[in-house]
Amino acid sequence: DQATDLQGKTILITAGPTREPLDPVRYISNHSSGKMGYAMAAAAADAGANVVLVSGPVSVRPPAGVDVMRVETAQQMLDAVMQHVKAADIFIATAAVADYKAKVLENNKIKKKGDELTLTFVKNPDILKEVAALPDAPFAVGFAAESQNLAHYAKSKLEKKKLAMVAANDITTSGLGFNSDYNALHVFWENGDKQLGPAPKTQLARELLSLIDERYKNKSSN
Numbered sequence: 001d002q003a004t005d006l007q008g009k010t011i012l013i014t015a016g017p018t019r020e021p022l023d024p025v026r027y028i029s030n031h032s033s034g035k036m037g038y039a040m041a042a043a044a045a046d047a048g049a050n051v052v053l054v055s056g057p058v059s060v061r062p063p064a065g066v067d068v069m070r071v072e073t074a075q076q077m078l079d080a081v082m083q084h085v086k087a088a089d090i091f092i093a094t095a096a097v098a099d100y101k102a103k104v105l106e107n108n109k110i111k112k113k114g115d116e117l118t119l120t121f122v123k124n125p126d127i128l129k130e131v132a133a134l135p136d137a138p139f140a141v142g143f144a145a146e147s148q149n150l151a152h153y154a155k156s157k158l159e160k161k162k163l164a165m166v167a168a169n170d171i172t173t174s175g176l177g178f179n180s181d182y183n184a185l186h187v188f189w190e191n192g193d194k195q196l197g198p199a200p201k202t203q204l205a206r207e208l209l210s211l212i213d214e215r216y217k218n219k220s221s222n
């Protein structure tokens with residue numbers, strides 16, 4: 001959308017998965033490729049914004065003109081986000097952050113023994129929730145990966161995490177969402193909603209950014 005003008009604005013974006021180590025050679029993670037978040041970063045840079053992209057381990061190439069900070073764990077992602085959030089006008093949480101990490105990070109490789117292995121996990125920080133709860137919080141946009149009752153869960157995330165907008169994707173539709181070049185989004189805000197796609201993530205990112213720009217300007221002028 002050519003009307004999207006974010007000149008002079010700073011946009012902070014998280015992308016990709018986080019990786020939570022279990023021992024020196026193993027980790028748990030998820031299938032996020034970073035494509036959606038990197039497409040958001042490219043669209044924001046094209047719209048003239050200063051873009052800070054906090055990225056988990058991915059193999060997609062960073063867009064030109066974007067400041068990339070690479071992290072592995074949810075805690076590192078939180079630290080990097082908190083370092084840049086003060087300067088941010090808009091925060092977009094595209095990352096698929098691991099909700100839990102191993103309670104104990106073993107110093108040595110976990111040995112094979114017995115037929116079952118039990119590990120204990122503890123909760124990771126909720127980056128988006130912490131950002132949205134800041135006294136001088138940026139305009140906070142969350143993503144929601146849902147496999148059922150998409151609208152219901154998306155609206156509840158909007159309210160519970162006090163977000164400006166939520167972009168929900170149904171991750172059960174094959175060929176869309178995690179690791180695909182395509183996605184479909186159902187975007188919710190306080191008094192409205194809009195469906196985008198299915199479309200290539202690069203196109204969806206431009207459409208979503210234009211919607212964010214519209215809502216952000218609407219909110220700032222109130």
Ligand code: PMT
Nearest residue numbers: 032033034035036093095096097126127128143145178179
């Ligand atoms: O990376 P791709 O392969 O392109 O795939 C894109 C995607 C499917 C990962 C993306 O479109 C998406 O849906 N991202 C959010 C995935 C997710 O983990 O959703 P969630 O419902 O668990 O989390 C809700 C929101 O809270 C998200 O904005 C997430 O970034 C944020 N969150 C979640 C947990 C946590 N500990 N900290 C967070 O900030």
